[in-house]
Amino acid sequence: MRTMSELHAGASRSETLLVLLPPSLSNVDDLYAQGFVDALRQRQLPVDLMLADVTAQHVIDQTMVAALDAQVVQPALSEGYRSIWLAGISMGAFSALHYAARHADRLAGLFLLAPYPGTGDVLAEIRAAGGAAAWCQQPGSTLDERAWWQWLGQESLKAQSTTPVYFGTGSADRFLKGQRMLADLLPEERVRVLPGSHQWATWKALWEDWLDHGPLARAATAQAAKGPFGRA
Secondary structure, X not given: OOEEEEOOOOOOOOOEEEEEEOXXXXXXXXXXXXXXXXXXXXXXXXXXXXXXXXXXXXXXXXXXXXXXXXXXXXXXXXOOOOEEEEEEEOHHHHHHHXXXXXXXXXXXXXXXXOOOOOOHHHHHHHHHOOOHHHHOOOOOOOOOOHHHHHHHHHHHOOXXXXXXXXXXXXXXXXXXXXXXXXXXXXXXXXXXXXXXXXXXXXXXXXXXXXXXXXXXXXXXXXXHHHOOOOOO
């Protein structure tokens, strides 16, 4: 798995790592070219960024979770990162959910940009059950995306989520019907829909919006308020 890292420019080492997975048929070079790295750096958030090429072959071979864990998450934990956020675009978000269903305890949270919600047969099964909340009450499954749908459903039942999931998509995204079922499992304040379709311009707008208003921005503001000695 090819990875590229961008460390924040602060005087002290960051304890937070944000891992971003590209969409299908794209790679880490596209994330640079489309301005995702620049958008983070312009905001000067005290966060390190890692871009990781999770490919369609990883998904087909069912090696994605093991590869991401062995090559990205476990090394990051060994290096001393205390907070690891996993973000993904389209198929990258689909892969992030697969990882969280197995290793949510290793993550601080997820950001799903226009996630691919799964195959038509699985989505039809969820609709037939009356929606995701009802379907997730069925016995657990380890098959395909059913595993992460059920993990997300169980997570939604918790009074306080241990692995918060943030979601964003475009109002004209081609996967919007399935994405709406996914969003129904999330608190309203973690769901964001902006104008646009399933394309880079929309994903970039969602990324910038989350960087400006999401948990990393709030954490940075809170830390700045405490001052250099950890006091407000």
